[in-house]
Amino acid sequence: MSDSPKKATITLDDKTIDLPILSPTAGPDVVDIRKLYGQANVFTYDPGYTSTASCQSTITFIDGDKGELLHRGYPIDQLAEKSHFLEVCYLLLYGELPTADQLEWFESTITRHTMLHEQMQYFFRGFRRDSHPMATMVGVVGAMSAFYHDSTDITDVRHREIASHRLIAKMPTIAAWAYKYSIGQPFVYPRNDLSFAANFIHMCFSVPAEPYEVDPIIARAMDRIFTLHADHEQNASTSTVRLASSSGANPFACIAAGIACLWGPAHGGANQACLEMLREIGTPDRIPEFIARAKDKNDPFRLMGFGHRVYKNFDPRAKVMKQSADEVLDLLGVHDNPVLQTAKELEKLALEDPYFAEKKLYPNVDFYSGIILDALGFPTSMFTPIFALARTVGWISQWKEQLADPEHKIGRPRQLYIGEPFRDYVDIEKR
Ligand code: ACO
Numbered sequence: 001m002s003d004s005p006k007k008a009t010i011t012l013d014d015k016t017i018d019l020p021i022l023s024p025t026a027g028p029d030v031v032d033i034r035k036l037y038g039q040a041n042v043f044t045y046d047p048g049y050t051s052t053a054s055c056q057s058t059i060t061f062i063d064g065d066k067g068e069l070l071h072r073g074y075p076i077d078q079l080a081e082k083s084h085f086l087e088v089c090y091l092l093l094y095g096e097l098p099t100a101d102q103l104e105w106f107e108s109t110i111t112r113h114t115m116l117h118e119q120m121q122y123f124f125r126g127f128r129r130d131s132h133p134m135a136t137m138v139g140v141v142g143a144m145s146a147f148y149h150d151s152t153d154i155t156d157v158r159h160r161e162i163a164s165h166r167l168i169a170k171m172p173t174i175a176a177w178a179y180k181y182s183i184g185q186p187f188v189y190p191r192n193d194l195s196f197a198a199n200f201i202h203m204c205f206s207v208p209a210e211p212y213e214v215d216p217i218i219a220r221a222m223d224r225i226f227t228l229h230a231d232h233e234q235n236a237s238t239s240t241v242r243l244a245s246s247s248g249a250n251p252f253a254c255i256a257a258g259i260a261c262l263w264g265p266a267h268g269g270a271n272q273a274c275l276e277m278l279r280e281i282g283t284p285d286r287i288p289e290f291i292a293r294a295k296d297k298n299d300p301f302r303l304m305g306f307g308h309r310v311y312k313n314f315d316p317r318a319k320v321m322k323q324s325a326d327e328v329l330d331l332l333g334v335h336d337n338p339v340l341q342t343a344k345e346l347e348k349l350a351l352e353d354p355y356f357a358e359k360k361l362y363p364n365v366d367f368y369s370g371i372i373l374d375a376l377g378f379p380t381s382m383f384t385p386i387f388a389l390a391r392t393v394g395w396i397s398q399w400k401e402q403l404a405d406p407e408h409k410i411g412r413p414r415q416l417y418i419g420e421p422f423r424d425y426v427d428i429e430k431r
Contacts (some may be wrong), residue, residue: 012040026061026070043414050309053234055242056405059092059397060233067313067362071231072096080320085226085390086110086196089168092231092397107196113169114190114199116177117147124181133178133385134263140174141167142256152250154403163251164396171392172196175385176203182381197223200389205377218376221328225369228317229387231394235309237262241395242402246411251399258395259388265304268391271383274305275339275370283338284345291346295355303350305367312360321368328372340371 006021008031017039020032030053033044046052061070069076072091079088083097090098090106098106123143127136144166145152151163177187180203188203198219206212232238240261244254262268281290293301308315329337347363350356373383402408 010040012042015040027063037414043416045416048309049239054239054411055234055402056407057233057398057401058095059401060231060394062233062310064308064310064312067311067316069232069316076228076316077320080224080227080317083227084195085223085230088227088230089393092393093164093400109165110169110196111192113166114173114192116170116173120144120147121177121187124177124187127181129182129184131178131182132381133175133182134259134381134388136178136181137174137385137388138256138260138263140178141171141252141259144170144252145250148252152252154245154248154250160251160400160403164400167251167255167396168393171389172200173203175382175389176200178385179204179379179382195219195223197226201376204382215331217331218328221324221372222376224320224324225372225386226390228320228365228369229390231391231397233310234398236264236267237391238395238398241399243411245399245402246408251396254399255392255395258391262388262391263384268384268387270304270364271366271370271373271387272380274366275374275380275383277304278339278342278346278370281342281346284342287342287346287349291349291353295353303346303356303361305363305370306350306356307359307361308364311362311364314362315364317365318363318367321365321372322363325368325371325375328375332375334375337371337375339374343367343371 006023006029008019008021010017010019017036019036022030022032024030037043044052059072061073062068071079071088072095074091074097079091083091086107087098087103089110090103094102120140120143123140124136127139148163148166151159151166153159173190180187186208188206188208190199191202192199194202194214198214198216201214201219201222202212234242237258241254241258244257245251249257265273277290281287290301290303293299294303294306325340329340334340347367350361356362369387370380370383373386374380378386
């Protein structure tokens with residue numbers, strides 16, 4: 001960010017106020033309104049923060065019109081093809097691609113933190129058997145601050161570092177155990193000889209009674225899903241993490257807040273909702289009925305997996321995900337998957353429909369991710385936990401960046417109050 005000589009001028013009654021314009025390295029200029037209230041006694045109104053930059057960041061950049069997503073400058077399609085999840089984690093956390101030595105150090109550090117404190121098992125066991133794994137994750141991640149209080153001093157750089165590594169490393173174990181608990185199977189401990197993705201699959205699908213081999217192509221597909229979800233700049237859950245952290249809350253509490261926000265169907269819950277919608281549609285001949293419902297203003301139904309606050313073009317992650325879906329289903333020998341057929345036809349018909357074209361509604365990352373996860377054997381309830389697991393590195397990178405930013409302060413939005421003005425209390429017998 002640099003101060004440019006450009007400025008915006010606003011006139012309020014007879015008062016003229018100059019506001020500096022900040023120039024980013026990419027993306028639109030930003031009008032700096034920080035002094036506006038002090039100078040003019042007015043707030044700005046922006047529900048949903050559609051025009052508000054809440055922070056400065058060097059981590060991720062999205063060009064929604066071009067359909068471009070960059071992590072530290074590198075495009076997501078190149079990272080999905082040439083890199084892998086732990087390397088992308090390093091890139092997001094530390095700003096540069098690692099050297100071979102740095103990568104080896106990072107991988108062994110993360111691998112050594114995958115086990116959970118043994119007593120945490122009792123936390124899992126306290127939940128109802130049929131709890132949604134996201135509910136379990138919110139609780140267990142929040143509880144990490146009780147188990148790992150030796151890394152909750154946010155003013156200590158080393159504490160911040162260890163908390164970051166712990167969260168990235170333990171999240172697959174937490175997600176897998178939330179799943180195992182929900183199906184009544186024993187918890188499977190992490191295996192440090194497996195890759196990050198293979199270890200997660202092993203913890204989800206193996207049982208102590210027999211050996212289990214992870215197919216490397218399945219592990220690669222899993223790793224790609226993690227990579228595609230690693231970060232996405234200031235979305236709702238990331239902003240939640242930043243807002244929680246702005247008060248000085250500990251990292252585990254902040255990430256638990258992010259998980260809670262991610263759960264909603266308009267955000268991370270969309271992949272579950274999307275697969276459920278595709279199943280409900282069932283066969284391609286019923287698609288027009290659902291498209292008509294999505295267009296009907298009086299019907300709350302929306303096409304899940306379509307539309308995005310920022311992308312007004314194809315979500316670049318959806319393109320990679322679609323290719324991955326074809327590869328995985330091919331590997332598994334599923335050629336006539338009705339859900340995939342329905343998804344492809346729905347995508348085609350929606351893209352041809354003027355309603356979706358005019359509103360620039362394109363498939364987002366969730367449109368195809370559910371199909372892959374379903375083919376890998378995950379129930380829909382695990383889709384959002386897997387998203388949370390992958391997004392943890394994004395949340396923690398943004399959290400770390402915020403704490404190091406000299407301009408950061410407690411988040412405290414203003415409001416446009418439209419309630420009753422001042423009135424005197426009325427005694428109960430006079431109401
Ligand atoms: N189906 C039908 N119409 C839609 C859809 C959709 N999926 N998405 C948006 N629209 C319409 C809205 O009705 C609105 O129409 P209007 O202008 O006539 O009122 C217009 O498009 C703009 O929609 P907004 O809700 O204002 O757009 P916003 O940026 O606030 O919402 C969101 C983005 C929440 C993602 C929305 O597109 C949506 O609900 N999509 C379905 C859920 C989904 O797939 N979420 C995943 C997002 S990606 C992620 O979190 C990883």
